[in-house]
Amino acid sequence: MITIMIVITAIGVVSFAGINKRSRDSRRISDLKKVSIALEIYRQENGYYPALVDSLVGDYMDAKPTDPKSGFVYDFTSGIGPSYSYSLYAHVEDVGSTTASSYGSTNCGTGVCNYMTVNP
16 A cells, blocks of 8 residues: 555656646746747837847836746847847757757756747
8 A cells, every 4th residue: 555655656746847847848938939029029120139138128028038947047149230130049858848959059057958949
């Protein structure tokens, strides 16, 4: 009886950990989508993308999104000066649930950036 309870508890803990990873990954992807939408609005009004995501805060976003897990950050790259393209990066934990690959040239904190979205 105790063995069965231990096995069930172990399965529950593993399942819960996986659900937490997928939840954080969903938030990461949603955060990048929000930044992408703000960037597109900025481009519609100005004709180009900003050099820094920070310049979107206030007029286009309430606040700059932060990664839900300590130690990880989002990364943004744009051309120098008026830019006509951008890339947004994040580190997803549940690699099997996304089409992730390594984008090691970007900085996502303690993890390698393995999720990227670019302007359409």
